[in-house]
Amino acid sequence: MTEALAQGGVIGILGGGQLGRMLSVAASRLGYRCHIYDPSPQPPAGHVAQHVTTAPWEDVQALAQFAAQVDVITFEFENIPTATLDLLEPLRPIRPGRRALSVSQDRLTEKEFLRSLGLETAPFAPVDGPEDLARAVDQLGMPAILKTRRMGYDGKGQARIDTAADIQPAWDAMQGASAILEGFVSFSQEISVIAARGVTGEVAAFDPGENVHEAGILRETRVPARLNGRQRSDAVLLAAKILNALDYVGVLGVELFVTPDALIVNEIAPRVHNSGHWTQNGCSIDQFEQHIRAVAGLPLGDGGRHADVVMENLIGDDLDRVPELLRTRDVAVHLYGKPEVRAGRKMGHVNRIIR
Amino acid sequence: MTEALAQGGVIGILGGGQLGRMLSVAASRLGYRCHIYDPSPQPPAGHVAQHVTTAPWEDVQALAQFAAQVDVITFEFENIPTATLDLLEPLRPIRPGRRALSVSQDRLTEKEFLRSLGLETAPFAPVDGPEDLARAVDQLGMPAILKTRRMGYDGKGQARIDTAADIQPAWDAMQGASAILEGFVSFSQEISVIAARGVTGEVAAFDPGENVHEAGILRETRVPARLNGRQRSDAVLLAAKILNALDYVGVLGVELFVTPDALIVNEIAPRVHNSGHWTQNGCSIDQFEQHIRAVAGLPLGDGGRHADVVMENLIGDDLDRVPELLRTRDVAVHLYGKPEVRAGRKMGHVNRIIR
Structure with a gap:
């Protein structure tokens, strides 16, 4: 697939959680349809996709049928079994490609890869x-x-x-x-860069966001991150270096620790990223559309930021705060339609515009 | 249905064109699912809705099945046959209600209604x-x-x-x-007010937009409209008067002619409106979400505008401009995924943020 995907084209998405859901919505804005493949019944992305295949990752026939019905394949999570990818790869383009997946599926390989680029890690x-x-x-x-x-x-x-x-x-x-x-790394802040690379090699990055984690789960992302000009441009250059080294197509999340001396790469995620949800209300083109543009072979969009934003995840019982949040000025609520509230489960997020 | 629709609730939408499509996307943001009813096969809204019923407006059984599978019914166009509404009305709440539909389905009734409120018409x-x-x-x-x-x-x-x-x-x-x-009315501008009313009677209006029509089709909407403060508030008050008189629930579009002496109501549309598409990129809460909030019994959102926007419709062959528009800074492209380009057919729109 060297040309841009035509209007009405079908994007296959492996995984039907909230990321697949928001990718599907972005694809619809560009006139595309989505087909979700997920082993669990009633995936959240299925509410906004034209087709859903519910089958295990090992189902050779279902995978082949899925591939036959889509034009290009992407994914919303990186832990897709290797055998699944082996089966799909000869059938349809997978974007981002196998190299990005194999690097990010293994923490050791990932760290060795980052070091090989001259980047710092823990x-x-x-x-x-x-x-x-x-x-x-x-x-x-x-x-x-x-x-x-x-x-x-x-x-x-x-x-x-x-x-x-x-x-x-x-x-x-x-x-x-x-x-x-x-x-352990002693750092002043955790930030992340959400960057994209298109099929022609062009790179675009959103403004870095500053993350707050609680119990290993992202709680909040604020943009702009508190960084000086040098750190800001270093963060973006570093993300571009990773994208180019992987011959990457799509959106990549890069989590960084900020220390007085350096930016230290914590991990990379070869997909749209929770810390990029703020782009939905801070930019004309959000991370989901940017990913779809790249995967579909369209030019990347303008990632310019028009507002300061605080993104907060709604986790488990946070859902009880929704009625109040719906009434709050400058707050955009995004819910995932998950059938069951569970402790630690991401149920939605809000983007608060700071004026 | 006096309580707010719960997470996972199903909104039935009569009509599956681009308005139904964008309503479906907005519903997903609030954790709802949509079921589209449309006589034509492969309606654009079907790409982003969980269920689609393809059946004629006269199909009694299909309508009853549709009603049984949804919690509340809304629509994307006002010309729904009366018999269809008669059948659905006892089964599920229809929002906005029959009164708004019967007024807007008939140009004579509409004008007489507007005059009865003391509003001016041609x-x-x-x-x-x-x-x-x-x-x-x-x-x-x-x-x-x-x-x-x-x-x-x-x-x-x-x-x-x-x-x-x-x-x-x-x-x-x-x-x-x-x-x-x-x-004919001799006017300086055509404007429209997109306003919403919730189940509790609260009213919220977006900033009026200024419209340019060509050959009877909306070409462009610009916000802010060129109005003085008095005209701006009159336009919003007038929309509120209509909403209250109809005991309306949902978004209403009011098209107005501006003359030196008065605002003259051209027509009202009991639904989301093409001249309100700019809200997708100019507001935290767009007209589609505002409509879904009202229909679902949620509080209305903050309709505040954070940017000046020019919305331009992509009609027929305008679709050929998409590759260039995708590369243009501050332009958000919205395509409807319609299978066939036809002259005069609305294929998409763009929102250009003016900085």
Whole structure:
């Protein structure tokens, strides 16, 4: 697919959560239709997509049928099984490509890749057994954090090590999975850059946002981030470097720690990112449309920001605040239509315009 | 339905064109699902709605099934057959209600209603036959315009009378339908007010926009309209008067002619309105969300405007300009995904933010 996707074209999206939902809406603005593939029944994205396939990631026939019905494939989360991608790849273009996925699916590969670009990361060591862990703790010191190499998100698959007594329980928590120990970085702020790269190699970045996490889950993103001019341009250049190195097509989220000396890459996400939701009410073109434009082979949009915004996630019972939020001036409410409220579950978010 | 519609609730929309499409997207932001009812196959709104019923307006069984699957019913166009509404009304709440529909479905009833509120309209006379027409032309003078009382939109069902020679052809063009002759109003601008009323009677209006029509079709809306403070507040008060008189729930479009002495009501549309599309990029809460909020029994949103905007419709071959528009700074492109380009067909619109 070298030409831009024509009006009425179909974008296949792997994963039907809130990100797929908002991607579908953005695709509709550009005259496209979406087909969601998700193993769970009634995915939130299904409410705003023309087609939904409900089938396991291993269902060879369903995957082939899905591919036959779409023009291009993208995804809303990075932990798609390799076998699924192997099956889809010869059938339709997958954007962003396999390289970005393989890098971001494995925390060790990701850190080695970032270092290979001359970027800074937290100190780390691979851990494949209890002996590795003891050696890694010696090397990096405590506190440190042990993480599974694969399939972690929102603080899951992680164990903090503050004292020697935490070492064995941390290893046990990995349940035998390959892991990586990360040293702590002392930082003043967490920021993220949401950047996009188009099929022709053009790059566009949104203004960096400043993130507040609670219990491993993003609570709030504020734009503009408190950065000086040098840090702001460094953050964007660094994101562009990653995009170019991966020959990337689509939107990428880059989480960074800000220290007095440097910007340290925490992690990258090869997809639209929770910390980019503010763009829905702060920009003419939001991150979801930017991603769809890239995936469809359209020119990237103008990511200029017209307002200061605070994005706040609505997690679990936060949903009870919606009636009040709906009445609040300068607040835009975005709900995901999830059938069940659960503690720690992202139910929606609000963007508050700061005048 | 006196309480607000709960998360996951289903809004039934009669009509699946671009207005239904953008209503569906707005409903998804508030955690609702939509079910579109439209006689034509593959309606544009179907791309972003969870369910679509394709059936004629006369299909009693399909209508009953549709009603059983939704919590509340709204519509994207006013020319819904009376029998359809008669069937649906006892089954589910219809918002806005029958009164607004019956007033706006008939140009004569509409003008009489507006006059009864003390509002100004163009001079008019009912025309039920050639003799009526001759008498009405005598009374109102020429030029004048003959319109069918019912089912007209985008300049259809209209014939202009400039000289006596136009009278008979104008009558013939009505094909025997009851009509209304309207005198011309000499105005400086055409503006419209997009206003909403909630279930509790609260009213909110967006800033009036100034419209440019070409060949009976809206070409452009600019906000702010060139109005003095008095005209601006009069326009909004007048819209509120109409909303209250109709005990209205939802968004209403009011088209006005501006003369040195007065605001003259051209017509009202009991639905979201093409001249309100600018709100998508000029406000935190757009007209589509405002309508869904009202229909769902939620509080109305803050309609404050954060930017000056020019909305331009993309009609027929204007679609060829999309590649260039996608590259233009401060332009947001909205396409409707219609399968076929036809002359005079609205294919999309763009909102240009003016800085």
